[in-house]
Amino acid sequence: MAGTEMQIDIKKHAGTTVVRLGESRLDAAIAVQFKERFRELTEGDKNRVVLDLGPVGFMDSSGLGAVVAIYKHLGRERVFDLAGLSPPVSRVLTLTRMDSVFNIYPDTDAALADDRMGNAANAHH
Amino acid sequence: MRQTRITDRTPPPRLWPRLHSNAHLGFPATGVGVRRALEKLHRILDGFHLRSCNVEIAELVLAEVLNNIAKHAFAGGPSGIVRLTLCLQGRWLIFTVIDHGRPLPGQKLPRGAEPRIGPEREQLPEGGFGWFLIRHLSDNLCYRRQGNMNLLELRIPLVSQGDCLTGEP
Numbered sequence: 492m493a494g495t496e497m498q499i500d501i502k503k504h505a506g507t508t509v510v511r512l513g514e515s516r517l518d519a520a521i522a523v524q525f526k527e528r529f530r531e532l533t534e535g536d537k538n539r540v541v542l543d544l545g546p547v548g549f550m551d552s553s554g555l556g557a558v559v560a561i562y563k564h565l566g567r568e569r570v571f572d573l574a575g576l577s578p579p580v581s582r583v584l585t586l587t588r589m590d591s592v593f594n595i596y597p598d599t600d601a602a603l604a605d606d607r608m609g610n611a612a613n614a615h616h
Numbered sequence: 617m618r619q620t621r622i623t624d625r626t627p628p629p630r631l632w633p634r635l636h637s638n639a640h641l642g643f644p645a646t647g648v649g650v651r652r653a654l655e656k657l658h659r660i661l662d663g664f665h666l667r668s669c670n671v672e673i674a675e676l677v678l679a680e681v682l683n684n685i686a687k688h689a690f691a692g693g694p695s696g697i698v699r700l701t702l703c704l705q706g707r708w709l710i711f712t713v714i715d716h717g718r719p720l721p722g723q724k725l726p727r728g729a730e731p732r733i734g735p736e737r738e739q740l741p742e743g744g745f746g747w748f749l750i751r752h753l754s755d756n757l758c759y760r761r762q763g764n765m766n767l768l769e770l771r772i773p774l775v776s777q778g779d780c781l782t783g784e785p
Contacts, residue, residue, distance in 0.1 A: 553683065
C-alpha cells in the first residue's frame, strides 16, 4: 500500500533462501512492489528459494501474476517452491492449474525438510 | 470514505437464508479504494453467516471485477466512483456493479479463456487469469453499456455440499 513498507523478510539456510511475505493480502495494490522486493532479496546467489505465504489470507490474479513473474525472473536454474498456502490462496492456484507448476509445502519446515537441491531442474509434477 | 454506507447489516437466519439481505458500497476506483471496499465486503459477508469458502470466493470474484474497473475503465484519466450492490437471495449472492468509466473493449465481456499452462517456465502466463476466474466462479454474468455508464451483474452460487476448494456447487 502507498506510504507503508511492505512486510517481507528473508532467512538464509544452507542452500535455501526462505522469503516470507508478512502481508495479509497479495493483491493488485502490492503486486508490483512485491515483485521488486522479492528480486532484490533473492539476487546474488544460486540458492533454492522457498516463498512462504503463510500470513497471506487473500490473493487475486495480480498476486498470482506476481508469483509467476518472480518464478520466471529467477531463471530456469533456480529452484523455487511455495509454502504455507491458506485455502483462499490455494484455491486460486488450483483453479488456474498453477498448482501443477509449483511444489507446494504445508509450511517452511516441511519445505526445508525436503531438500531438493539435487533436483535443480524443478521438474513439474 | 464518505460515500460508503451499509443499509442492512442484520444477519439473516443460519443455513440457507430465505430473506433478502442487501448492502450498498460506493468507493473510488483506485487500488486502495478497491482494497478497502473488498475488506468491507468481507465483513458484510461474514455477517451473513455463510461458509467461509463462499465469502472467499465472492471476495475473489469481486476483486477481479473491481480491479479491472480501476485498472482499465479509469486508466489515464481522473478516477471515478464505483457503486456496488449486493443481494443475498436464496442460494446466490447477486452483485451489481456500476461505474462511469470507459466501456469494456467492443462493449462486450471478455471471453476469459483458461490461460494455457505449458511445461516451459519462460512461457508461463503472468496475466489473463482475471476474467477466467470471474467466469468460472459466477453465472448469469451480464454487461450493459447504458449512456456513459457500465453496468455489470453477476451471480455467485453458494457452495453447500460441493467442493469448497474449487467453488463447484
